[in-house]
Amino acid sequence: MHLILFVLFAGLCLAGAINLLLQSHPINSALSLIVVMTSLAVLYLLLGAEFLAAAQVIVYAGAIMVLFTFVVMLLNAGREERTLGSRAARAVGFPAVVVILSVIATVILKAQGLGTASLSDGITSTEELSAVLFTKLLLPFEVTSVLILIAILGAVALARHGDGERTAGK
Amino acid sequence: MNPASSHLLQQEIPLTWYLLLSATLFSLGVVGFLIKRNLITVFMSIELMLNAVNLSFVTFAHQWHMVKGQIFVFFVMMVAAAEAAVGLAIIIAVFRARATLAVDRIDLMKL
Incomplete structure (x- = not known):
């Protein structure tokens, strides 16, 4: 299954x-x-x-x-439009991707002690997760909410920027 | 529970397969970042790479039975949401200024 x-x-x-x-x-x-x-x-x-x-x-x-x-x-x-892209991307990028993939795959395949997963393993409940999140990691959680607020304000400011210039130009 | 269904539940998959899938998805994301010529699709490739790394986190959280691995994925999701909002706002601003989404024409910072 x-x-x-x-x-x-x-x-x-x-x-x-x-x-x-x-x-x-x-x-x-x-x-x-x-x-x-x-x-x-x-x-x-x-x-x-x-x-x-x-x-x-x-x-x-x-x-x-x-x-x-x-x-x-x-x-x-x-x-x-499909273009060939930059010469650097072709010369360095694609070999680098092959190298990254082969290095990661070698490390994973050589790793000892990796377990197995099965459907009978049991599920990490939301209760278990939130117990750690809201006690030990409460400060990072709150900081993240501030980060999201700042990101929303930044997104609105960036997206409205063009409008402001146009009205100022008129 | 009858023996047949308990056998189905006991069937095991090595976690290596999940990690290899994650590495392959990450590499596909890098390839997309290199070959795509549309600003929005390049951004989607970055999201694909973030998702690939999240799969690794969940796999290792399962391996060591650590809840913190899953919480890290939760934080990555939150930061990705913020990043998507700001990134797409920047794309809209670039489109207003240059009237194009082709990365070949948005190359003022290119050496």
Whole structure:
């Protein structure tokens, strides 16, 4: 059961990620990214992280991707023109990707003592998670909420900037 | 619970597979960052890399039964939400100033 679910959703994840690279229209890339994020939520659930699976669907596949599709449609982004990119990207970038992937894969495959996951492992409950979050890690949590407030203010200020200039120009 | 379904529940997957999936997704994100020529799609590749790393965090949290690994993913999600809001606002500002989303034409800082 675990094997079937893992293969199904890992395959969906990889297919979505590859489709993101192949599509030339941004809206198609955004929809493939939603597929990747939703399949990742299922994988989180398989690893026993129920709260994160819900947060992944609500925050990532919901809020963040809605923001992305909204901006794609607002700016009316058309098909991208395929160019070869910079010479540095071709000469250094792609070999670097191969090196990064092979180094990480070698480290993972050589690592000793990595366990296994099965459906009978039990789930980290939201209660367990929030007990740590709201006692030991309360200060970082509050600081993050301030960070989000600042980010929202910054986003509004940045996005309104053009309007201010236009009215000032008139 | 009958023996057949308990056997299905006991079936085990090595965590290595999850880590390899995470590494592959991360590399696909880097490749997307390099080959995509649209500012928004480049930004989506960054989100893909963040998600790949989150999968690693959850896998290691499962390996050592640490709740803090999952809480770190929660914080990464919060920061990613803030980053997406600011990043997309910057993209809107760039589009207003340059009227294009092609990264080849937004190259004032290029050497």
